[in-house]
Amino acid sequence: MDGVERVAAVLLGAIVAAGLIGQPAARAEEPPPVWAYPMAAKGTVPPPDDGTVRRVPDSTQGYTLTQIRDLFFALDWRPEAHPPMPSIVALGRKPNLRACGSCHRPEGVGGPENASLAGLPAAYLRRQIDDYRSGARSTAVPARAHVFRMIAALNELTAAEIDQAVGYYAALKLPARIKVVESDVVPTSTVPNWYYTPKHDGTTEPLGDRIVEMPDDEDGFVNRDTRVTFTAHVPRGSVARGERLVAGHDAERVPACAGCHGDDLRGTDEIPPIAGRSPSMIVRQLYEFKTGLRHGAMAEPMKANTSRMTVADMTAIAAYLATLPP
Numbered sequence: 083m084d085g086v087e088r089v090a091a092v093l094l095g096a097i098v099a100a101g102l103i104g105q106p107a108a109r110a111e112e113p114p115p116v117w118a119y120p121m122a123a124k125g126t127v128p129p130p131d132d133g134t135v136r137r138v139p140d141s142t143q144g145y146t147l148t149q150i151r152d153l154f155f156a157l158d159w160r161p162e163a164h165p166p167m168p169s170i171v172a173l174g175r176k177p178n179l180r181a182c183g184s185c186h187r188p189e190g191v192g193g194p195e196n197a198s199l200a201g202l203p204a205a206y207l208r209r210q211i212d213d214y215r216s217g218a219r220s221t222a223v224p225a226r227a228h229v230f231r232m233i234a235a236l237n238e239l240t241a242a243e244i245d246q247a248v249g250y251y252a253a254l255k256l257p258a259r260i261k262v263v264e265s266d267v268v269p270t271s272t273v274p275n276w277y278y279t280p281k282h283d284g285t286t287e288p289l290g291d292r293i294v295e296m297p298d299d300e301d302g303f304v305n306r307d308t309r310v311t312f313t314a315h316v317p318r319g320s321v322a323r324g325e326r327l328v329a330g331h332d333a334e335r336v337p338a339c340a341g342c343h344g345d346d347l348r349g350t351d352e353i354p355p356i357a358g359r360s361p362s363m364i365v366r367q368l369y370e371f372k373t374g375l376r377h378g379a380m381a382e383p384m385k386a387n388t389s390r391m392t393v394a395d396m397t398a399i400a401a402y403l404a405t406l407p408p
């Protein structure tokens with residue numbers, strides 16, 4: 083062995099010892115935190131429409147369950163609460179372009195089952211639409227059909243319709259509506275559709291390492307009332323742990339967030355706000371950056387930032403971020 087070979091052998095030994103090679107594809111990823119992707123059990127049949135006209139507080143409108151479930155119609159309980167919707171947001175276009183507002187709501191508040199679009203920077207919204215269309219953004223749980231329904235919708239948008247949808251949602255403001263509660267147990271929950279709700283049988287179940295986010299008023303949520311608030315049950319100690327990570331106290335593993343996302347974590351012209359948004363949605367995004375399921379035009383910094391995060395880190399970060407005002 084000459085000097086160079088010896089150095090190379092020593093280096094190789096160090097690399098193998100560090101486990102960087104020798105274990106194909108490096109360390110196996112942690113499996114997706116499926117609790118952040120709730121789905122009804124196979125074969126769950128939604129209750130039939132009994133024809134009742136449903137109402138919500140402070141609205142003169144009334145809708146049946148069939149109208150509420152129609153994805154080509156954005157239920158609009160309070161038309162005075164937002165600017166006029168572009169037709170693509172209100173109605174979409176059959177057969178594939180389901181109305182943005184049917185899932186993300188006319189006010190853009192979304193729900194834990196999708197994402198809030200209100201107040202996202204226009205450049206960011208546009209980039210996400212491009213990334214979904216090019217295949218650079220996907221989901222870790224492909225059985226969540228509504229992501230693919232949306233991608234099918236996005237694929238049909240004309241350039242002018244993208245401008246309309248982006249302009250509409252970027253101009254709205256996201257209200258605060260998430261309460262974070264640390265606990266060891268949570269009311270025993272069930273997943274009727276894409277969301278958790280308590281079973282209302284008086285029992286509890288261990289929360290474990292999950293975040294379980296539930297609407298405070300399930301009827302209001304089913305009726306898609308945009309004023310419904312949510313309680314996010316998060317593991318004990320996670321808020322303080324998340325705050326330290328977000329502030330960069332363990333920066334070798336998890337860099338501070340404010341440098342890019344803004345001092346108040348409410349985003350910039352290019353970079354999305356992360357404060358006060360659905361914590362299960364934040365966990366999904368961090369996991370998807372880490373595993374390369376989000377590898378779009380500007381995903382590189384987040385792929386690096388998440389590369390050493392564990393799912394437990396993501397959970398703590400999301401718990402803390404949800405306590406901040408949006």
Ligand code: HEC
Pocket residue numbers: 153170180181182183184185186195196197198199202207210211221228229231232235236239247248354363366367
């Ligand atoms: C069938 C329901 C559905 C429809 C219709 C829908 N979306 Fe979505 N959208 C989703 C889901 C679900 C997600 C979040 C996926 C996840 O958890 O990663 C999402 C996420 C997004 C995001 C990413 C937000 C972020 O913070 O990164 C954008 C942007 C978006 N949608 C835009 C639109 C636009 C524009 C339309 C109308 C053309 C639309 N969506 C229609 C379900 C829908």
Ligand code: HEC
Pocket residue numbers: 206209210327328336337338339340341342343353354355356364367368376378379380381383384387399
């Ligand atoms: C070096 C700059 C940088 C730093 C530091 C950074 N981010 Fe980001 N982050 C970005 C960019 C850029 C995007 C948009 C990515 C895209 O468009 O695909 C983003 C997007 C995100 C998203 C997706 C939001 C959504 O609506 O889907 C989350 C969540 C996020 N960052 C969380 C964090 C957290 C938590 C931290 C700190 C631990 C952090 N980021 C630190 C640059 C950064």
